[in-house]
Amino acid sequence: MRWRDLRRSGNIDDQRGGGFGGGLGGGGMRVPVGRGGIGIVGLIVVLGVSYFLGIDPRILLDGGGGSMPPSSQQQAPRTPGAGQTATNDEMKDFVSAVLASTEDTWKKVLPQLGVQYRDPTLVLFSGAVQSACGFAQAAMGPFYCPSDQKVYIDLSFYKEMRDRLGAPGDFAQAYVIAHEIGHHVQTLLGISDKVNAARSRLSEADQNQLSVMMELQADCFAGVWGHDADAEHKMIEEGDIEEGLNAAAAIGDDRLQKRSQGYVVPESFTHGSSAQRVKWFKTGLASGNPKDCDTFNAPNL
Numbered sequence: 001m002r003w004r005d006l007r008r009s010g011n012i013d014d015q016r017g018g019g020f021g022g023g024l025g026g027g028g029m030r031v032p033v034g035r036g037g038i039g040i041v042g043l044i045v046v047l048g049v050s051y052f053l054g055i056d057p058r059i060l061l062d063g064g065g066g067s068m069p070p071s072s073q074q075q076a077p078r079t080p081g082a083g084q085t086a087t088n089d090e091m092k093d094f095v096s097a098v099l100a101s102t103e104d105t106w107k108k109v110l111p112q113l114g115v116q117y118r119d120p121t122l123v124l125f126s127g128a129v130q131s132a133c134g135f136a137q138a139a140m141g142p143f144y145c146p147s148d149q150k151v152y153i154d155l156s157f158y159k160e161m162r163d164r165l166g167a168p169g170d171f172a173q174a175y176v177i178a179h180e181i182g183h184h185v186q187t188l189l190g191i192s193d194k195v196n197a198a199r200s201r202l203s204e205a206d207q208n209q210l211s212v213m214m215e216l217q218a219d220c221f222a223g224v225w226g227h228d229a230d231a232e233h234k235m236i237e238e239g240d241i242e243e244g245l246n247a248a249a250a251i252g253d254d255r256l257q258k259r260s261q262g263y264v265v266p267e268s269f270t271h272g273s274s275a276q277r278v279k280w281f282k283t284g285l286a287s288g289n290p291k292d293c294d295t296f297n298a299p300n301l
Helices: 022-027 039-053 057-062 086-113 157-163 170-188 191-199 204-233 240-250 253-261 274-287
Strands: 012-014 121-124 128-131 134-137 143-145 150-153
Touching: 012 086, 086 121, 086 170, 086 204, 128 150, 143 170, 150 170, 157 170, 170 191, 170 204, 170 240, 191 204, 204 240, 204 274, 240 274
Parallel strands: 012 121, 121 150
Antiparallel strands: 128 134, 143 150
């Protein structure tokens, strides 16, 4: 992925080395066990999807599902002088470039839908962090909080992504950021508010389906970014698209459930199957048109 010539975003809030650590005790973000109780295997499933691509944490607190066990990276924040390595500094540079690219894309694309884009802030943290949506630990993975319109990410997650999820590569890493920015776009479009309002009137199964639609649309929006950024900067190199598609497939509910519990429960999906996630990422990547990302009215997800 050609990213070094991209501009850098000024909307990075680096909180590594200060704030919150492993000593949160009971203040960490609560992981629900679901209505009626889902048992230890179900709890592992719940932890998983939030681990890789966390959606609005308020949705997670209401009982959205997932798949993999928590990461071993729940630890105290590293101080800039000690644990903030050159590798992490380069990764910060990479994240800043990708974020700037998403800003450029959505400032151009979103007005086509009648909405002006407002830049979110991307918060870098280590171990744990406090957001307007509550406390979160690194094991949750990257997430977007609509209450403060910020994306949160612990950079050591990318090592977990490579080693535990089998999704290496810089374009795969960029896809993660673009997916979370997709949730920001949903907030600006009013989609998130509508979905949250509708959830209280729905059964658990229908709530799960609504969450799937949200996640797949964010995947599609990530593809829209990829299409535009490549057209503008010739950013995509050989193998990059495969990296992105592999990342999308790696965190499909079916694959994660099969890995964690040995069988698949489709009605419990909250993020979509591997095939669905790949499909919608490819949809946005192919057309670059956010109007093609209407998962809520699609005849087939």
